[in-house]
Amino acid sequence: MAGLAEMGKKLTEAGRLKLRPLCIYGSDIAPESAIPSTSLNRCIARAVYMSAVNDQTPAFYISSGLEGCCGGGQHWMGFQAAHPKLKYFVTIGTPDFHGGAAEHLKASPELFEEQSQRSGKITPVKYVVVSPITPNVEDKDIRSIVLFGGCEQIRNLAGLAAYHSADPFYKVLMSAGPTCATMITFPAGMAENAPKDSAFVGPTDPTGNVWLPPDLMAMGIPTSVARQMAADVDGSFIGKRSKVAYPVRKVP
Template identity: 45%
Template structure:
């Protein structure tokens, strides 16, 4: 049997889970991709750009590069491995410092040293090429361009079921799916794409858990960043799993359930 393309993988996941958002593929290239727009043309935030690509269907592919940092979030450039971590980030993410950004702080970590240690725990972050490319799976035809991971956006039920499918062929109940600390773009890209050297391999990453994104993302939206090899296995497992064999359990008719409860 011929190996599925990532367009086919994305199509199977959309069909099986009922996603209204398009799965996105992450890969790298040393040449600027044809037909892709510079990421900040969508939004300076990587995570927000991905959400808009997936849900608004207006842009099929974006790229970013250390050669073209203009307009991009500096944190995003850092977490994609294009620039070194700025010294002020550890203060901004934690308790702030009066002489940095006017004392502004996110209070996401207890102190600056903890931020440093958390970033160190990620290991070295290496971009997959001169250009990092995010492209909708439904526009990937033919030869695999070297997809490192995919990201799926969905409601809580869809992402819960997607996570359950990750566990379908795994005997370890604890590490197949994790909710990592870090910015949303790390959850969506650098962790599942294997760009962070100390991130666990063959693991899916659920999020976002970064509360600074809550202003922009719907409260019932979640995402799962999935390594490419894992995504292939998940699609191969679909037909023998609960998703296909017990669809009314995976996706019950909530309106009918609510009506029965009223009786």
């Protein structure tokens, strides 16, 4: 079985990715060299993206009560309950919360509540750590990995995820929910009802569009799925028919 570093390298090469892959794990203590996510940005998802872009960024962690961290992100990491008025803010707004501001991400507060319930209980760990894939990270602790790629790259990696499965519908999902859930909560198995054998592509949350480039997507992959993908690279269309996966395009 491939080690974490080898797996990350294999998938980076298979996807022809330009941004570095990251891994997610839980810890009872903050790693010595890790920094709080708020040192990068109050938004957890944006901190993940910044880490993928900058190779010099060290591992970072999210923990309960982290000062300056997005309250919604704290909720989706399982550290605190959602604000009782959040269901209005993300839908139609209410005059007594944030001045009536509304994100219109769902048609109604009731739909948002039902979606949250369907996600299931979020089980927190003391420290959620986002780290570059290095030899210092113990393979056994890794819950998932996060990759960033362009449309063609993510399409090919999605096909690779489905290569060893007969399931036509659920091996790769584009789920609703906040960007940090797509990158961390769902693929890392922290949400009770998130499928354990599916890769998550997105985000579908438009509030991150201000910082996530329009030609990039994220892919959160449970470790077991990522290992299978790495093992399948050489025998799949990526290894056997790379010119089909990544054709050399000529100007018409």
